Amino acid sequence: MNPPVSGTRDAWRTFADAAAPTLAAWQRVLDDPAATQRQRLAQILDTNRDTAFGRAHGFAQIADAAQYRERVSVHSYAELEPWIERAQRDTQPVLTAQPPLFFERTSGNSAQQKRIPYTAAFLGELQHALTIWLADLYRRVPEIGEGRAYWSISPPLQAPGRAPNGIPIGSESDFAYLDGSIVAGLAATLIVPRLASDASDDTSAWRRQTLLALIEAADLAFISVWSPTFLTSLLRPLFDADDPTHRDTLAWLEAALPAPRRAALRHALEAGSCDALWPRLAAVSCWMDGPSRDYAATLQARFPQARWLPKSLFATEAIVSVPFGDDEGCPLAVAGHYFECIFDDGTVRETHELAPGDIVQIVVTTGGGLYRYALGDRVRVVCMTDRTPRIEFVGRVGAHSDLVGEKLDEAGVASVLAACIAAGDSACLVPCAAADPPHYVLLVASEVPCDRDALSVAVESGLARSFHYAHARRFAQLGPVRVRHLAGSPARLADLLQQAAEQTGVRAGDVKPRALVNRLVTADALLALTQR
Structure with missing residues (x-):
């Protein structure tokens, strides 16, 4: 049985009311990113001046961004790793005055697995961006509150461990990012697959159970994934007769689904699209720029009933941009981290100095203890919201x-x-x-x-x-x-x-x-x- 629509509707309205002050403040920030970024840098440096890293780099003597660049060099992960390893051994503050709540493992396309410190301050920066995105999304597409949502939550690749000083390595779930935030109130509106305790060790079982949970949900109103290829691969056993799992998957679903959902699935397969499966689906959010552009365009044909919205640039290490408004690209998340932008000739500029057409590499300073950290992402400024640049992803530096x-x-x-x-x-x-x-x-x-x-x-x-x-x-x-x-x-x-x-x-x-x-x-x- 699907939960009553009134429950999801009430959850979204409660969230939107709580998020209204954050959204209003964000709109003011967009008109003066320079002042906001100065305040963010000063706050991060002052908070962490008495850490081992802060003392080694003279945070107490830094008065402005120019002095910050003089005292602290741009870091790759490999260059910052000795400090991160020390933060996993020591009990005294190393990178941040707040001890890390956990060290999150990255699992992207780079061969090196990183361990990124997640502090309460960093989670606050992340949750602030999520609040703005979801509040603005609900304001623009209120129909997402008329049913449940699916957010892509991948199973952990490794069980959480412990650093030598006892701090957890790896989070139990991506839901840990929401703890203590107003976004956590939306968790009850999410579609969560029924997984056995060891299902994360079996990718095929996890995919099949995820697909079943989605097809069971006639009230699906919103899909949020990162890469469009993830959603394509999830649906492939349904629509591609050449897929080796096609027949077995359909037979398994036929046996598991109630009669109305079996009928909806058959209609979707005949039509080659998902509108019969999810008539309430109002929006799909995913990467729609850079290498993902063509894949997203191809996938849209499966969802003619939905509005397609671009995902921001969000890495394990930092939130670079926030989906907001209807213009092209996404505004830089200037109220969260401190950003610097490096041109191909090595020139460093702050966010308020960028103009449409600029292509730059992103360097971040976060409340989690990443100082002048080179993310390795190249972005293009496509337009402005007030005085804040809106960017799109171009590609990886050093890939x-x-x-x-x-x-x-x-x-x-x-x-x-x-x-x-x-x-x-x-x-x-x-x-x-x-x-x-x-x-x-x-x-x-x-x-x-x-x-x-x-x-x-x-x-x-x-x-x-x-x-x-x-x-x-x-x-x-x-x-x-x-x-x-x-x-x-x-x-x-x-x-x-x-x-x-x-x-x-x-x-x-x-x-x-x-x-x-x-x-x-x-x-x-x-x-x-x-x-x-």
């Missing part, structure tokens, strides 16, 4: 592959593929490090066969514009690009990348579309999946 010194980066590869691949098709370049000589495999998913030889030549020519790749080919350190055609929907490539990433330790909801797969264990898994 590169370097088997023998060829130094391929994702942005360059994406540019080559865009020039060589037919519109509507999807492709990614995958290193084959185990071959002799090593080489790259171009995976192309399309409805019609491609001329593999011609495509190999075209991609080789594009990659060879890079001196290092041309040098490696000239001296036979690398073999030529080989092409594998994946027949069927262009979305098939995203599904296979999703499978390969999950098989190699990336959480289901964190998998991102890629033009270049640079994580070798994921590359090997993807090549194995496409071998035949």
Whole structure:
């Protein structure tokens, strides 16, 4: 039985009333990001001046952003890691005056698993952004309050552990992020799959139970996921007759669903869309820029009844932007962290100094103890809300592959593929490090066969514009690009990348579309999946 609509409606109204002051304050902030950012930096430095990191870098003597840049260098995770490791051993304040509540593990596409300190202050910054997003979403699309919601909560890849000083490593659930916030009141409106205690160890069981819970929910009104490829892969066993689990999944669902939902499922399968399954679905939120753009556009055809809304740039380490308003992109989260923006020539600017068209790397300082931390994300300023830049994700900085010194980066590869691949098709370049000589495999998913030889030549020519790749080919350190055609929907490539990433330790909801797969264990898994 679905809960009464009045319950979800009341929960959303209660939340919206509680969030109204936060939303009003946020709208004032947008008109003066410079003052807000000065206050955020001063507050973070003053709060943490007596920590080990604060004393080592003279926080007490820093008067402004210029002095902050002089005393504290930009950090990668590897450069900050000794301090984070110390914060897992010591009982005295190392990075922050507040002790971390837990160290969250990252599980993205990078080969290195990071441990990010989550303090009460950092959770407050995160919850502030969630409050603004959801309150503005409800204001713009109140129909989401007419039914339940599904938020992508991936099962943890590892059981929580303990640091030497007793602080937990890993959260029990993503719901831990909501503790103590007004957003937590919406938890009762969420669709939560019925999972056995050990279901997180069985990805196929977790997916099947998630799909069942969604199809059972005739009142589904809102879907929030990160990558559109996650939702595509979840629905693939329903709509793709070539999927090896298609028949078994449908038979299992037929046996598990009540008669009205079985009928709705049959109607959806006949139509090839989900409006018969979820007639109340008002909105879907996911990444819709950068490498996710084409995948989101393809997926929208499955949900003609819903409004599609872009997700912000949100990493384990920081919240960079907040979905707000109807304009393109999302405003920088200037009321949360302190941001600096680095141009390709090394020039550093603050947020209020940006203009539409600027492309920059993001550096953050957070209440969790990340100081001048280089996120590795490149963003483009698309327009402004009052005086605050609205941004869209462009790609990762340093997402590169370097088997023998060829130094391929994702942005360059994406540019080559865009020039060589037919519109509507999807492709990614995958290193084959185990071959002799090593080489790259171009995976192309399309409805019609491609001329593999011609495509190999075209991609080789594009990659060879890079001196290092041309040098490696000239001296036979690398073999030529080989092409594998994946027949069927262009979305098939995203599904296979999703499978390969999950098989190699990336959480289901964190998998991102890629033009270049640079994580070798994921590359090997993807090549194995496409071998035949």
